Amino acid sequence: MWCDRCGRISRRVWVYKWVCEGCQHTIEIPIPIYTRTTIRHLPPSRTEQYGCRSFKPSSNIRGYLERIPNHVPRFGGWERMVYVFPEGGHVHHFLAGNREDVDGVYEGLQRGRLPFRRMGVKSRLNGLLTSNFVLNSGEAYAQASNLPARSMTENTRIELEAIQWLQDAVYEFGTVYNQSHKNLSLDGDEKEMHWHDDGEHTVHGPVSSLSLGSDALMLFRTKPTPTQKPKTVLSLAVRHGDVVLMVGKAVQRYYEHCVRVRGHRVSVTGRMVLNEGMRVEEGVWRVLEGVERGVGCARRRKGRLVFGKEVEEEKEVEVEKKGEEEEWDYPPAPPSSDIE
Ligand SMILES: O=C(O)CCC(=O)C(=O)O
Numbered sequence: 279m280w281c282d283r284c285g286r287i288s289r290r291v292w293v294y295k296w297v298c299e300g301c302q303h304t305i306e307i308p309i310p311i312y313t314r315t316t317i318r319h320l321p322p323s324r325t326e327q328y329g330c331r332s333f334k335p336s337s338n339i340r341g342y343l344e345r346i347p348n349h350v351p352r353f354g355g356w357e358r359m360v361y362v363f364p365e366g367g368h369v370h371h372f373l374a375g376n377r378e379d380v381d382g383v384y385e386g387l388q389r390g391r392l393p394f395r396r397m398g399v400k401s402r403l404n405g406l407l408t409s410n411f412v413l414n415s416g417e418a419y420a421q422a423s424n425l426p427a428r429s430m431t432e433n434t435r436i437e438l439e440a441i442q443w444l445q446d447a448v449y450e451f452g453t454v455y456n457q458s459h460k461n462l463s464l465d466g467d468e469k470e471m472h473w474h475d476d477g478e479h480t481v482h483g484p485v486s487s488l489s490l491g492s493d494a495l496m497l498f499r500t501k502p503t504p505t506q507k508p509k510t511v512l513s514l515a516v517r518h519g520d521v522v523l524m525v526g527k528a529v530q531r532y533y534e535h536c537v538r539v540r541g542h543r544v545s546v547t548g549r550m551v552l553n554e555g556m557r558v559e560e561g562v563w564r565v566l567e568g569v570e571r572g573v574g575c576a577r578r579r580k581g582r583l584v585f586g587k588e589v590e591e592e593k594e595v596e597v598e599k600k601g602e603e604e605e606w607d608y609p610p611a612p613p614s615s616d617i618e
């Protein structure tokens with residue numbers, strides 16, 4: 279944008295304000311408050327079952343549906359899909375039981391006009407910024423180390439409420455989140471959080487994310503090697519109120535994930551970061567050892583297996599576009615390759 283004071287062109291770094299990089303002249307940017315009724319939705323898909331758009335049976339991932347016991351705070355009575363990866367580790371997709379429950383968090387995070395900002399992209403094109411806006415708080419971790427530190431105690435009440443959702447989602451793993459990463463995508467063109475893993479060596483226990491706002495696709499693929507192209511193995515439709523958690527180091531070592539969205543969306547990710555010099559009780563390590571091998575919780579329960587067996591017998595669901603990855607589409611209609 280051109281500065282009407284000094285004439286310089288500046289980038290938009292902050293979500294709610296534009297600051298001239300020459301003379302610091304600041305203009306507030308009005309953005310409407312998005313609600314559950316103004317968010318965008320993915321096109322319907324005939325293959326979708328319990329939030330799973332497609333998966334490759336040849337990946338040997340097994341999925342089962344589980345009802346969350348009533349004593350689990352917040353999530354009692356909800357359903358979740360658990361995907362057990364062949365290398366160990368699992369991904370849990372909590373399917374929102376009542377989407378209204380997170381409306382207050384979604385709207386509150388917007389009303390707070392928090393200092394979400396865009397980061398620089400490591401690229402030959404100097405000065406390029408990411409399309410999404412981020413905000414961190416808590417322990418430093420490498421992926422966010424170039425962000426200004428903001429302590430966990432600086433969280434607003436509504437940010438703590440969001441973290442509490444994540445904390446309750448990992449109830450059974452003994453994880454205490456001391457780092458939270460918020461990611462905001464504005465309505466408009468497709469935004470993508472590029473392929474990455476969350477296998478930072480200082481991150482321990484399950485990493486989980488709460489989705490607020492527009493539907494998104496979360497894809498998992500095998501990591502590319504010098505001899506093998508990456509293969510997309512799982513595609514999840516994550517919606518307002520859903521929580522996805524990844525358990526076990528193998529999920530990060532052998533796979534990477536990306537998130538694609540077109541509408542306004544905020545996600546809140548929780549991590550337990552154990553930096554050098556932090557004192558950790560021995561008991562915590564013992565719990566973590568199990569969780570990090572991916573044996574902390576997922577067991578296949580008899581009678582609860584949902585697609586594993588049925589889909590195995592079907593023709594493989596093709597999730598790759600030109601041998602690469604799933605077609606991403608919003609209305610009017612998904613391409614047939616998406617649904618057959
Ligand atoms: O946006 C999401 O739902 C997930 C974000 C994510 O993968 C991350 O923060 O590492």
Ligand SMILES: [Fe+2]
Binds near residue numbers: 476535
């Ligand atoms: Fe991630």
